[in-house]
Structure formats: C-alpha cells, structure tokens
Amino acid sequence: MELYRFLSSPWFAVILFLILPLLWLLSQSKSRNERPIHNLPPSPPRLPFIGNLHQLGKIPHRSLWKLSQKYGPVMLLRLGQVPALIISSPEMAKQVLKTHDLECCSRPYSYGAMKLSYNLLDVAFGPYSEYWREIRKLCVIELFTVKRVQSFGHVREKEVTRMINSISDLSHKPIEVNEKIFSLTNNVICSIAFGKSYEGQQFEGYGKFQEAIDEAMAMLSSFWVADFFPKYGWVFDVVTGLHRRLEKLFRNFDGFFEKVIDEHLGPNRPKSEHEDIIDVLLGLSKDKTASVKLSRDHIKSILMDIFIGAIDTSSLTMVWAMTELARNPRVMKKVQAEIRKIVGRKPKVSENDIPNLKYLKLVVKETFRLHPPATLLLPRESMQNCKIGGYDVPANTRIHVNAWAIGRDLNTWKDPHEFNPDRFEESEVDFRGGHYELIPFGAGRRICPGLMMGTTAIEFTLANLLHCFDWEVPNGVKREDIGVEEEAGLTVHKKYPLHLVPIKVMKKVQDEIRSIIGRKPSVPEIEIDKFTYFRLVVKETLRLHPPASLLIPHETIRQCKIGRYDVLGKTRVLVNAWAIGRDPKMWDDPEEFRPERFEGKDIDFKGQNFEYLPFGSGRRMCPGINMGLTSVMFVCSNLLYCFDWKLPNEMKPEELNMEEEFGLNIRKKVPLHLVPIKYNWENFKG
Numbered sequence: 061m062e063l064y065r066f067l068s069s070p071w072f073a074v075i076l077f078l079i080l081p082l083l084w085l086l087s088q089s090k091s092r093n094e095r096p097i098h099n100l101p102p103s104p105p106r107l108p109f110i111g112n113l114h115q116l117g118k119i120p121h122r123s124l125w126k127l128s129q130k131y132g133p134v135m136l137l138r139l140g141q142v143p144a145l146i147i148s149s150p151e152m153a154k155q156v157l158k159t160h161d162l163e164c165c166s167r168p169y170s171y172g173a174m175k176l177s178y179n180l181l182d183v184a185f186g187p188y189s190e191y192w193r194e195i196r197k198l199c200v201i202e203l204f205t206v207k208r209v210q211s212f213g214h215v216r217e218k219e220v221t222r223m224i225n226s227i228s229d230l231s232h233k234p235i236e237v238n239e240k241i242f243s244l245t246n247n248v249i250c251s252i253a254f255g256k257s258y259e260g261q262q263f264e265g266y267g268k269f270q271e272a273i274d275e276a277m278a279m280l281s282s283f284w285v286a287d288f289f290p291k292y293g294w295v296f297d298v299v300t301g302l303h304r305r306l307e308k309l310f311r312n313f314d315g316f317f318e319k320v321i322d323e324h325l326g327p328n329r330p331k332s333e334h335e336d337i338i339d340v341l342l343g344l345s346k347d348k349t350a351s352v353k354l355s356r357d358h359i360k361s362i363l364m365d366i367f368i369g370a371i372d373t374s375s376l377t378m379v380w381a382m383t384e385l386a387r388n389p390r391v392m393k394k395v396q397a398e399i400r401k402i403v404g405r406k407p408k409v410s411e412n413d414i415p416n417l418k419y420l421k422l423v424v425k426e427t428f429r430l431h432p433p434a435t436l437l438l439p440r441e442s443m444q445n446c447k448i449g450g451y452d453v454p455a456n457t458r459i460h461v462n463a464w465a466i467g468r469d470l471n472t473w474k475d476p477h478e479f480n481p482d483r484f485e486e487s488e489v490d491f492r493g494g495h496y497e498l499i500p501f502g503a504g505r506r507i508c509p510g511l512m513m514g515t516t517a518i519e520f521t522l523a524n525l526l527h528c529f530d531w532e533v534p535n536g537v538k539r540e541d542i543g544v545e546e547e548a549g550l551t552v553h554k555k556y557p558l559h560l561v562p563i564k565v566m567k568k569v570q571d572e573i574r575s576i577i578g579r580k581p582s583v584p585e586i587e588i589d590k591f592t593y594f595r596l597v598v599k600e601t602l603r604l605h606p607p608a609s610l611l612i613p614h615e616t617i618r619q620c621k622i623g624r625y626d627v628l629g630k631t632r633v634l635v636n637a638w639a640i641g642r643d644p645k646m647w648d649d650p651e652e653f654r655p656e657r658f659e660g661k662d663i664d665f666k667g668q669n670f671e672y673l674p675f676g677s678g679r680r681m682c683p684g685i686n687m688g689l690t691s692v693m694f695v696c697s698n699l700l701y702c703f704d705w706k707l708p709n710e711m712k713p714e715e716l717n718m719e720e721e722f723g724l725n726i727r728k729k730v731p732l733h734l735v736p737i738k739y740n741w742e743n744f745k746g
C-alpha cells in the first residue's frame with residue numbers, strides 16, 4: 061500500500077526520469093563483475109531501474125500469487141536493485157523453511173526495522189548470527205514457554221471479562237468489533253509486558269496507543285527507497301520525510317519504555333503478585349552467567365518485538381474469524397453449540413474449557429489458512445548459494461514465502477476460497493511449523509516464538525465472544541455483503557470495520573419493551589401484541605418448560621391404532637409435551653434456550669405443530685390459551701420493563717437451581733430469588 065502510494069507520487073517521477081538512469085549505469089558496471097549463476101528461477105520481465113517493483117501492486121501477496129500462477133512456485137524478481145525469491149507452494153516452502161533453513165534464515169537489511177530494533181539487537185529483525193541465536197534462545201526459554209503463557213491467564217481473564225461487560229451494556233446495538241478486539245489485545249499485551257493496561261491513556265505524540273502501534277506498523281511496511289536501492293536511496297527517504305517520521309516514533313517509544321523501566325526499578329514500586337515481562341527481563345539482566353548480558357537497549361528491543369509482533373497479528377486473526385463466522389451462519393451455530401454444550405450455563409468460558417473446544421480450534425485453523433496476518437511472513441535472506449526447487453538461488457537474495465497463496469493452493473485444498481473449518485475434521489494438518497501447507501507462523505529456525513501466546517489469547521477471546529452473545533448483522537445488511545477486502549501492510553487488515561450486533565436475551569427483550577413503551581409508569585396491556593421478540597421468548601420458555609409436562613391425561617373411549625399398534629378402550633394416554641419439546645430430530649441443540657429458533661417460522665402453540673404442544677391439541681386442547689398468554693406476557697413484560705434483575709449475593713447464573721418438582725403442573729423445585737433494581741431511565745439509549 062505504502063509502496064503503491066510511493067509509486068504514484070511525484071517523487072517517484074523525479075527518481076525515474078532524472079536520477080535513476082545514472083544510478084543504473086553505476087550499478088551495471090558493478091553487476092558485470094558478478095559471478096554468473098546459471099540456472100536461476102523464472103522471472104517476469106523487468107523494467108529498467110525498478111525491476112519488478114511496479115508488479116507488487118496495491119496488495120503484494122495477491123499480485124505475487126497471480127504472477128506465480130504464470131511463472132511457477134519459485135520466482136526470482138528484482139525489486140529495485142535487490143533480488144527477491146518468491147515462494148508460493150507448500151513443497152517449495154518446505155525447501156526454504158526446512159531443507160535449506162540454515163542457508164535461508166537471515167533477515168534482509170531494512171532501515172525502519174533497524175531503527176526500531178535498536179540496531180538489530182532484537183529477535184525479529186536481527187540477521188542470523190551467534191548473538192541472534194543466544195537472544196532468541198533466551199526469549200524462547202524465559203518469555204514464551206507454556207508455563208509463562210499460562211502465568212498470564214489472570215490478565216486474559218480480567219481483560220476479557222471487562223470487554224464482555226462493556227459489550228453487554230451495548231447489547232442489541234451495532235458495535236465496531238475491530239475496535240473492541242484491538243483495545244482488548246492492547247490491554248492484554250500492555251499488562252503482560254508492562255504490568256498495567258494503559259487503557260484510555262495517551263501515548264505521547266500519537267493520542268491513543270493504537271495510533272502509535274499503527275504508526276510503527278506503517279514504518280515497518282513503508283517503502284524505504286534505501287531498502288531497494290541500498291547505496292543512494294536514503295536521500296529520497298530523507299526528502300520524503302520518512303526519516304523524520306521514524307525518528308519521532310522511535311523517540312516516543314524509547315521515552316515510553318524508559319519511563320516504564322524506571323517505574324519498575326523505583327524503590328517505591330508496590331510489590332506485585334504477578335511478574336510482568338519487564339520484571340523477568342530486569343531479573344535476567346542481573347544474571348552474571350547469562351550468555352547475553354542484557355542492557356537497557358536489549359530490553360527495549362525485546363519489548364518492541366512484543367509490541368509489534370503480538371498486538372496486530374492476534375487482533376487481526378480474531379476480526380477475520382468473526383467476519384467469516386458472521387458470513388457463515390452454519391459454522392457460527394456449530395461453534396456456538398459446541399461452546400455452550402461444554403461451558404453449560406457458566407456465564408463465561410474459562411481457560412480450562414479451551415482444550416475441549418475442538419471445533420473452535422478448527423475455526424481458528426481455517427481463519428489462519430484464509431487470513432494469515434503476515435501474508436508474506438517476515439522476509440528472510442539467503443546467506444549462501446543454494447538450490448531451491450532445482451534452481452540456483454544466490455547468496456544475499458531476499459526470500460518472501462507467500463503463506464497467503466499457500467493457504468489457497470489448488471493442489472492442496474479443495475474449494476480453497478470457501479471458509480469451511482470442517483475440512484480439518486479428519487486432518488492432521490496443524491499450524492505449528494510441521495505442515496508446510498499451513499504456515500501462518502512460519503516454520504524452521506525463524507518460526508514465531510509467540511505462537512502459543514497468540515493462539516491462547518485468540519481462542520480464549522473468541523470462545524467468550526461466541527458463548528456470551530449471539531451475533532447478528534445490523535439492520536439492512538446482508539450476511540453475504542460483509543466485505544473481506546484487505547488492506548496490505550506488514551500485517552493484513554480488514555479494509556472496512558466489522559459492525560455486528562451482540563444479542564443477550566434479557567437485555568434484548570428489555571430494550572424491545574422499553575423502546576416500544578417509552579417512559580411510562582408501567583406497560584399498558586393493550587401494547588403487548590407489539591412485542592415480537594418477547595413473544596419468541598415466551599414460546600421458547602413453553603418449549604423447554606411446558607407447565608403441563610404430560611398435558612392432562614387422556615383416555616381412549618374405544619380401541620384404536622396409534623402408530624402400528626392397537627390401543628384398547630379405556631387406556632390412559634399421557635402425551636409427553638416436555639420430551640417432545642426436546643426431540644433432537646425436531647430441534648437443533650434442544651437444551652439451549654434460544655428464542656431466535658422461532659424467528660421466521662410458522663411453528664406455533666395452537667395445536668397444529670405436533671413438535672410443540674404446550675397447550676395440547678385437538679378436542680381437549682386448552683381453551684384458555686389467549687387468557688394464559690396475555691397474563692404471562694402482561695405480568696412478565698411489566699417486570700422486565702420496570703426493573704433490571706440481578707442474582708443475589710454474587711451468585712453466578714450457572715448456580716441457579718433448575719430442578720423441577722413433578723405434579724399435574726411442573727414447578728420449579730427451589731424458589732427463584734432475584735434482586736430487582738429500579739430501571740434508571742437516564743441509561744435509556746433509545
């Protein structure tokens with residue numbers, strides 16, 4: 061995107077027509093001395109000076125995918141003066157990331173990355189070296205182990221609960237899902253790294269934290285002329301103002317890190333129950349036997365990696381997952397049914413539930429296949445000549461592995477463009493670096509060390525969003541119109557924000573009643589026919605809890621046939637309306653309380669639909685349906701209209717006793733105690 065902007069700017073015209081011819085002549089005189097390598101990979105034709113840069117287009121992973129369909133899964137491009145190998149199939153990815161991992165595991169030089177990583181002291185952008193091996197080992201062992209990730213469970217629990225509560229307040233109103241998810245991930249990562257979330261606080265020079273992170277991602281994905289024209293390009297980066305932007309960003313991040321580290325070292329800092337990443341790194345910096353003696357700059361470079369590596373990638377994956385689920389109601393229903401079956405009536409999913417949520421894991425896998433956040437991974441660089449797919453690849457070649465294209469490889473995936481997590485049901489394929497058809501985290505020596513931290517947060521957050529709410533598209537939007545357009549950068553964002561409406565039954569009913577009635581002392585009986593959603597709630601209640609569970613006993617007056625069988629006269633007949641309302645052949649997820657199941661369906665309790673008989677049917681059908689229904693709707697709508705309702709004494713919803721007491725009518729065995737809270741009309745949002 062940044063490159064595209066640059067290519068269409070006046071600066072580019074100046075470079076193209078005035079200066080680059082000269083540089084090209086200079087570079088030609090040098091390249092004549094290069095040792096020829098004979099069997100180079102196929103290349104699309106190039107333009108003078110810029111090589112294939114113009115073919116990267118607005119969205120490079122898509123443009124490269126198209127080129128690979130013509131030139132094959134191993135292509136050699138020339139980006140300015142830099143040779144770049146593009147890999148687009150699982151087999152070739154395996155050659156780079158496994159067979160020739162050692163020869164191909166350095167990182168190319170990039171000005172933005174060098175600055176932000178404190179001169180390549182970090183893990184992500186540092187070139188392969190003895191130092192890099194040690195610092196990566198240290199981070200993997202100390203920061204990214206399963207134990208360490210689990211130790212941050214309290215942060216995830218706290219922040220996800222806060223997010224769910226804030227969404228509950230907006231139930232039934234469209235929310236911007238991206239915004240909620242990004243702010244949650246930001247809070248989680250800040251709490252893990254720095255010990256507090258910094259929610260609502262400003263990041264000096266940028267306003268919100270998210271804006272500083274966006275700027276960091278922009279700096280890393282910007283088109284630095286110096287990266288592709290190494291000798292002279294920096295002049296243009298200075299003139300176009302990129303240097304100035306980067307310096308400002310670096311100064312502000314550095315100032316922030318300094319302040320937080322000082323706070324951690326301050327003598328008055330209250331002792332915290334839990335260690336954060338800075339505590340761990342400061343502890344390591346005192347270790348005299350460590351292979352790398354950690355300085356402040358080392359610590360700051362690692363904090364920068366976490367900031368850049370963790371927030372965008374995890375948030376984007378969740379936004380794409382919610383987008384695909386909103387577009388695919390079958391999958392949404394299936395994954396919610398699984399979560400609700402396993403979690404039951406607990407209000408929230410806990411981290412202990414996650415290993416049992418098998419289908420949710422497939423949803424995450426499928427999201428990674430179609431939307432790997434780092435579509436081209438991070439660029440690698442070959443350190444010596446090697447052979448990939450039978451072609452010679454010279455040393456110092458940039459390598460881009462197109463994980464996005466590999467996730468759509470026609471030879472690997474059936475209907476690759478379809479979002480269908482079921483494809484993984486009988487499959488061993490995983491994203492942990494052993495299956496080259498699915499590599500959202502890369503593989504080999506450079507595989508993402510934050511894999512566990514990222515997936516734990518993604519699965520836990522999604523499970524809660526899907527358990528606590530049903531999700532509808534806003535009025536007037538069709539599911540199939542929810543866009544999947546991308547916006548390219550170091551990670552690939554959804555171009556347009558995702559708006560969805562979270563639904564909670566109690567709140568939805570109350571909102572319906574209050575918005576129809578407005579501010580009055582109570583609900584007039586004459587209005588109750590207008591409550592369409594509330595009527596569905598009553599219907600669903602009568603399905604799960606028909607008061608006369610066996611109706612009133614019938615008796616045959618003469619012999620007749622029921623099914624294939626003869627039934628004698630004077631036989632007592634009990635019709636189990638309770639069991640019929642739970643018949644799995646008739647009802648999806650029958651134990652679940654979901655009023656929406658009646659939406660748009662003709663099923664009613666008037667005795668014509670035999671899967672649903674709370675009032676019976678036929679000659680003995682209850683003649684008081686209307687009177688009964690009116691009084692239920694009138695009384696309950698008033699209770700819901702006038703009060704909000706809370707469980708007493710911090711009781712949790714799953715602790716509500718739902719036992720029944722048998723009789724002619726089925727009662728609740730234990731009385732229901734609730735705390736009424738007079739509704740405050742100041743909170744009414746219309």
Ligand code: HEM
Binds near residue numbers: 370374500503
């Ligand atoms: C959905 C979540 C994530 C995805 C999809 C992801 C993806 C990636 C990818 C594709 C790479 C480059 C691999 C390669 O070059 O072959 C990478 C590297 C890296 N990631 Fe992640 N990442 C995620 C989460 C995280 C988290 C949570 C952290 C830290 C807390 C993190 C830290 C890093 C670091 C430090 C590297 C550099 C590794 C190296 O160069 O040796 N990532 N990640």
